[in-house]
Amino acid sequence: MKNHDLKYVLKLELMQSLRSTWFWSYSILFGGFVAIMFALGITESQVIGFLGLGRLMITFMQVCIVVLPIYILITTVRSIVGDRETHVMEYFLSLPISFSSYLLGKFISRYIEIFTPVFLALTGAVLWGMFQGIDVPWDLFALYVVLLAVLTFCFLGIGMMISVKANTQTHAIGSAFILWLLLVALLDIILMGAMLKLRISPELVIGFGMINPLQVFRTGVLVLFDPSLTVMGAASYYILDTVGRGIFITFSIIYPLLLGFLFLWLSLRSFKNNDVV
């Protein structure tokens, strides 16, 4: 018998998600956000160098920085531990489904569910812009799609790890929230404040910034604009000034991807080497 269990788990997970309220609310949130930005004429305004579709895209990405990581964490951390608590996992793992297919099926389906609405919203904005005769910054669009793809991958990996390790859903959600607060705290503003107040060396601040996937994403989003723009934020400016644009773009894609793979591998390892129910 051929081993197609991953395919069937994935299909089942996707079917379940398409029926869930959270998936449609989340899709409407991002789609609606783009529509509102168009309706408010954001593409026609010009603020400190940003204009046209580029301005809309960067605003969209700023929203993603705030919403996407915490959304991914909160929804993903409940998946494995939730199935364990409700005996769904006990049942599924009594079927011819391997441990890795079960976990990977959940991971891949969540990736599709989370990335697709964001990608469609961004693509929709580009198509609508083209229809209205606005110039499309294709290089920016391509970079943003890749950044969103790797950000989703990274936080899904982290979320899976928390979900595999947590004993209860409450514990998992609490851990996800603390992690998110920590990552937000290690963004630009607080880092620079700490540098001035505690006389921390700039290298240490950059080091913290570079290991924080949120900061890497934020800097990556702004990297194609003029690096002297004040909107960039102090740490981003410093990072870019130190490592250069080309290197940073490569880093902002590869680092979250590696982080995502690392956490996914650790979750798989932990899942396969411990009691699963």
Add this chain to the structure above:
Amino acid sequence: MNTTDNILIEAQHLTKMFKNATVIDDLSIAFGGGERISLSGPNGAGKTTLMRCILGQYLYQGKLSVLGQNPRKHHLEIMRNVGFVPQLAPPLKMTIQELIGFFVQLTDRHSEDFTRIAEKMGLQIQPNLRKPFYKLSGGMKQKLLVAFALGRDPKILLMDEPAANLDPAARMIFFDYLQNYNPQALMILCSHRMNEIAGIINRNIEMDLGKVVLDQKINQTLN
């Protein structure tokens, strides 16, 4: 019946601990093809833990072989030959139609293999096809889970209180079905209602504090 070449499950010095609590204590036992076993005992005796070890869901100390293989290392291969009915029905969100489709694909069986058994126990499949599983009544869920386990025609059947939610008519059909099930298969039934399963079983095992305290063969012709 239980000859060495017919052994489907064998535990040697099997021990399962949760932190400092020993739930299965140095258990050595073998279950063979053709055996219909009643596994009973008070709450916390280790019945469900033993089932979960057999299903490869728990790590353990000692040796455990299911169909000649380690249930942790060869989980997928073993589960192709194991049917399981849990005590608590999982709150699955998919519809009956999707669930049947899933089982058909996963187990390479026909949908009739499952629907025939469910309908025999009184569950009307057609009018309920679009209903999510978790919205069904307890009895309907149990009938479907039984159908999914039996319809795969497994070599090993593990059932944890499988008839608890069934109505009397469905219960009779279910036990009748078990009585006529593949005589080469191994059946392990966890149940507190001994009178109900007395006519089916040919071995009675009682557990307490992680150990077997009673293991007796039952001659069905005398029974």
